[in-house]
Amino acid sequence: MAIKHPTPMLDELEKGPWPSFVTDIKRAAEAGKEACADLLGQLELSYNDKEGHWKHGGIVGVLGYGGGVIGRYSDVPNLFPGVEHFHTVRVNQPASKFYKTERLREIMDIWNRRGSSMLNMHGSTGDIILLGAFTEQLEPIFAELTQKGWDLGGSGSALRTPECCLGKARCEWACIDTQDICYNLTQEYQDEMHRPAWPYKFKFKISGCPNDCVASIARSDCSIIGTWRDDIRIDQAAVAAYAGGEIPARGGAMGQGVKLDVQKDVVELCPTGCMSYEGGKLAINNRECTRCMHCINLMPKALRPGTDTGATILVGAKAPILEGAQLSSVIIPFIKMEEPYDEFKEFVANTWDWWDENGKNRERIGETIQRLGLQSYLDALGFDPVPQMVKEPRSNPYFFYTEDEVPGGFDRDIEVFRKKHAR
Amino acid sequence: MLFRIKGGNTKMAEMVANRITDIGPPKYDEMWPEIIKNNYGKWLHHEILEPGVLVHVAESGDKLYTVRCGATRLMTTHMVEDYCKIADEFCGGYFRFTTRNNVEFMVTSTEKLEGLKKALAAAGNMPIGGTGHSVTNIVHTQGWVHCHTPAIDASGPVKSVMDALFDYFTSMKLPAQVRIALACCLNMCGAVHCSDIAILGVHRKPPVIEHSHLDKMCEIPTTIASCPTAAIKPSKVDDFKSVAVNADRCMYCGNCYTMCPAMPLADADGDGIAIMVGGKVSNSKCMPKFSKLAIPYIPNEPPRWESTVKAITTILEAYVSGAKRYERIGEWIERIGWERFFDVTGFEFTKRHIDDYRFAATTWRTSTQFKW
Numbered sequence: 180m181a182i183k184h185p186t187p188m189l190d191e192l193e194k195g196p197w198p199s200f201v202t203d204i205k206r207a208a209e210a211g212k213e214a215c216a217d218l219l220g221q222l223e224l225s226y227n228d229k230e231g232h233w234k235h236g237g238i239v240g241v242l243g244y245g246g247g248v249i250g251r252y253s254d255v256p257n258l259f260p261g262v263e264h265f266h267t268v269r270v271n272q273p274a275s276k277f278y279k280t281e282r283l284r285e286i287m288d289i290w291n292r293r294g295s296s297m298l299n300m301h302g303s304t305g306d307i308i309l310l311g312a313f314t315e316q317l318e319p320i321f322a323e324l325t326q327k328g329w330d331l332g333g334s335g336s337a338l339r340t341p342e343c344c345l346g347k348a349r350c351e352w353a354c355i356d357t358q359d360i361c362y363n364l365t366q367e368y369q370d371e372m373h374r375p376a377w378p379y380k381f382k383f384k385i386s387g388c389p390n391d392c393v394a395s396i397a398r399s400d401c402s403i404i405g406t407w408r409d410d411i412r413i414d415q416a417a418v419a420a421y422a423g424g425e426i427p428a429r430g431g432a433m434g435q436g437v438k439l440d441v442q443k444d445v446v447e448l449c450p451t452g453c454m455s456y457e458g459g460k461l462a463i464n465n466r467e468c469t470r471c472m473h474c475i476n477l478m479p480k481a482l483r484p485g486t487d488t489g490a491t492i493l494v495g496a497k498a499p500i501l502e503g504a505q506l507s508s509v510i511i512p513f514i515k516m517e518e519p520y521d522e523f524k525e526f527v528a529n530t531w532d533w534w535d536e537n538g539k540n541r542e543r544i545g546e547t548i549q550r551l552g553l554q555s556y557l558d559a560l561g562f563d564p565v566p567q568m569v570k571e572p573r574s575n576p577y578f579f580y581t582e583d584e585v586p587g588g589f590d591r592d593i594e595v596f597r598k599k600h601a602r
Numbered sequence: 603m604l605f606r607i608k609g610g611n612t613k614m615a616e617m618v619a620n621r622i623t624d625i626g627p628p629k630y631d632e633m634w635p636e637i638i639k640n641n642y643g644k645w646l647h648h649e650i651l652e653p654g655v656l657v658h659v660a661e662s663g664d665k666l667y668t669v670r671c672g673a674t675r676l677m678t679t680h681m682v683e684d685y686c687k688i689a690d691e692f693c694g695g696y697f698r699f700t701t702r703n704n705v706e707f708m709v710t711s712t713e714k715l716e717g718l719k720k721a722l723a724a725a726g727n728m729p730i731g732g733t734g735h736s737v738t739n740i741v742h743t744q745g746w747v748h749c750h751t752p753a754i755d756a757s758g759p760v761k762s763v764m765d766a767l768f769d770y771f772t773s774m775k776l777p778a779q780v781r782i783a784l785a786c787c788l789n790m791c792g793a794v795h796c797s798d799i800a801i802l803g804v805h806r807k808p809p810v811i812e813h814s815h816l817d818k819m820c821e822i823p824t825t826i827a828s829c830p831t832a833a834i835k836p837s838k839v840d841d842f843k844s845v846a847v848n849a850d851r852c853m854y855c856g857n858c859y860t861m862c863p864a865m866p867l868a869d870a871d872g873d874g875i876a877i878m879v880g881g882k883v884s885n886s887k888c889m890p891k892f893s894k895l896a897i898p899y900i901p902n903e904p905p906r907w908e909s910t911v912k913a914i915t916t917i918l919e920a921y922v923s924g925a926k927r928y929e930r931i932g933e934w935i936e937r938i939g940w941e942r943f944f945d946v947t948g949f950e951f952t953k954r955h956i957d958d959y960r961f962a963a964t965t966w967r968t969s970t971q972f973k974w
Contacts, residue, residue: 188904188905189758189905191905191906192757192758192761192762192905192906194765195761195762195765195768196729196765196768197672197729197761197764197765197768197771198672198673198674198727198728198729199674199727199761200674200676200677200757200761201761202727203674203677203678203680203681203727204678206678206680207678207679207680210680212678215678218747222746222747222755225746225755226746226755226758226904226905227904228870229870229871229873229902229904230746230868230869230870230873231745231746231749231750231751231752231868232746233748233749233750234750234863235750235859235863235866236750236863242621243621243623244623251748251750265748267748271626271627272627273627273628273629273630273632273633274627274630275630275698276698276699276700276701277630277633277634277638277696277697277698278633278689278696278697278698278699279632279633279695279696280686280689280690280695280696280697281695282628282632282633283682283686284683284686287679287682287683287686290679291679296678296679296680297676297677297678297679298676298677298678298679298682299675299676299677299744300673300675300677300682300699300703300705301675301699301703303741303743303791303793304791305701310676310747310748311748322620322621322622325621325622325623325625326622328625328628329627329628330623330624330625330626330627342701344701345698347642347643347645348630348634348638348642349638349645349658349666349668349708350645350648350658351645351646351647351648351658353643356643358630359630361630362626362627362629362630365626365627366626369624369625369626370624373623373624389884389885389886390884390885390886391883391884391885391890392701393701394701394793394796394883395883396796396883396885396890397793397795397796397883397890398793404885426649427649429734429735429928430647430648430649430650430734431649431650431651431734432650432733432734432735432774432779433734433735433774433775433927434734434774434775435651435652444927444928448887448928450887450888470885471885471886471887472884472885472886473886473887473928476886477928479647479648479649480647480649483647498785498789498790498791498793498794498795499788499790499795500788500789500790500830500855500857501830501855501857502830502960503959503960503961504795504796504892506796506890506892540824540827541828541857541861
């Protein structure tokens with residue numbers, strides 16, 4: 180099998196300096212993959228039609244799992260038989276996407292023999308996405324993957340594959356062990372991942388610090404973001420070296436020759452104004468610091484997060500469908516997040532119970548909270564309200580009191596009222 | 603796991619008997635190179651030595667050099683094998699992917715670093731960059747390559763935009779980092795809603811209804827319930843039990859199509875691209891922000907998506923000339939004001955820019971403070 184279909188439009192995408200996916204797919208087609216040859220043909224047709232050519236869904240999967248495989252069929256199979264079935268297999272990625280080549284080749288070998296040889300490294304949620312299998316290959320692919328120690332990720336109204344930043348593996352700012360938390364939660368909730376049983380999807384994303392490199396605050400129903408409670412550690416000698424231009428600004432993020440202006444770039448851009456720089460010494464009023472990371476980002480050699488570390492837990496992020504986009508909201512301002520994470524798991528169990536009980540079909544937990552109110556969710560968790568949970572208090576006076584909160588309750592006698600007030 | 607098998611399907615019974623399930627992914631530490639095993643949680647600081655090249659220094663004094671390369675996300679096993687070969691030759695058989703679909707190769711000495719850089723340059727399809735104040739790789743979705751609800755392609759626009767911005771990938775001359783993301787429909791699998799620049803596939807026509815098949819393919823109550831604006835109601839058409847869509851209330855989100863395949867939205871003339879700007883996820887300095895609408899509609903222009911590329915280049919160039927050091931695109935726009943954003947980009951301000959969906963009133967100006 181070589182190139183089967185002319186692709187004048189796609190050929191244009193082989194030009195230019197950025198790596199070309201078209202060139203790569205052509206290489207696989209030339210090596211004999213009919214699926215790749217036909218995928219190019221179908222994509223060229225879409226480029227002509229300005230419409231996609233995949234059918235809606237299709238129920239396929241592997242025995243005993245409700246998710247992990249997404250059905251996909253071509254709507255022009257007579258033209259492109261190699262992609263008549265083009266099902267997706269989600270493979271749960273190792274935490275932080277580190278790979279040992281011999282382990283990654285296990286998947287590539289299975290996928291070369293039984294699939295299209297096309298994949299995404301990685302899907303938006305984090306899994307390795309194997310793109311394009313025929314139905315009869317799904318069970319053998321699953322059997323071979325699990326034999327080699329790989330499992331499927333989540334899809335459908337289930338727990339989606341948890342994802343984390345690289346954390347302590349290579350980052351000096353990680354306040355929590357993101358990889359261990361990610362692995363622990365993934366193992367703990369295998370049943371919730373593989374057997375969809377909820378109103379809709381639920382995502383965990385774990386970032387080691389408020390820089391939030393996995394976009395946890397924007398993309399996960401439960402965001403676990405590392406933070407600290409004590410003071411930022413300062414190395415005054417390194418501060419002086421930044422001021423003197425011996426260390427480049429922001430760890431060289433603008434080039435090695437760029438000098439940091441400690442007063443202007445660090446102190447004056449601090450959002451809380453909690454820093455000062457006098458006589459060559461940097462001082463931080465840590466009680467007023469909101470741990471935004473700006474100063475640490477700019478002076479990685481001079482400043483480090485504190486040592487009393489843990490996480491802030493936020494809930495409810497989602498993209499706009501349906502009620503509009505939401506960012507996660509603070510539910511637990513600080514939790515230590517130490518193995519075996521029992522306190523966190525109890526919070527998760529209570530969260531899922533409340534959502535199961537109250538969530539409507541296809542309603543993300545952020546939308547359930549929006550519909551029923553944050554207080555209702557906090558009541559279910561048994562959490563006391565704290566100012567850290569809001570940007571500002573409400574600007575309306577329309578409180579909902581329960582009857583037992585008001586002396587005498589809600590029941591009143593109109594006759595008693597009328598004795599004092601004429602009709 | 604227990605499975606009940608009907609009849610005497612011995613092949614299936616064997617399959618089930620030997621079945622391995624719910625093992626989860628390999629444990630993370632199995633995938634670490636030696637230097638990471640030795641220094642886990644003990645990193646002191648890092649520096650970017652040149653675009654795409656980082657050094658991390660551990661308490662032990664160990665130095666880890668990382669070279670970051672742009673990748674296509676959508677790739678073949680051939681490309682993965684190319685990465686594996688590089689990793690085997692220079693990195694002891696280990697490498698990683700970033701959350702923005704870059705590839706990272708790690709070495710422990712400057713000698714190995716030089717060899718690695720030469721090999722990557724020779725490969726021709728592994729550009730080094732994407733660190734610091736750069737445009738790094740574009741997070742994106744499947745588009746016409748694999749998705750069933752896309753309004754646009756994904757890989758093609760990404761390739762076209764990254765070709766145009768290549769110089770910003772291989773250098774670090776921007777005021778701050780710029781994160782671009784693409785989602786091929788309003789489901790936003792690409793999480794574009796908090797990006798400095800967002801490329802979003804949008805539909806503009808209500809679903810076309812296949813009355814003859816709807817009742818066979820869809821649950822009518824679920825389909826009706828799926829509409830966030832209550833635009834769908836039950837209807838009998840030519841003796842078929844079906845639904846009707848109130849076009850005035852439809853905002854083309856496609857949620858009904860997800861529930862009901864008999865209501866497709868895709869349309870060559872209806873579909874296209876919206877550009878949004880100014881979002882971020884980091885808590886650094888200002889709080890995380892949503893992306894806001896800059897251009898409501900650009901037609902689909904395969905294969906090179908010229909108008910989209912031009913719009914993004916325009917935004918980036920205006921930002922480069924107007925922003926202060928360390929200002930993200932959203933911070934720059936908020937400082938100069940949206941009036942000025944439309945001035946400096948030359949983008950037309952239209953009625954589509956005025957929100958008429960949920961929480962719209964929170965975005966209207968409730969002050970006499972504005973600019974001419």
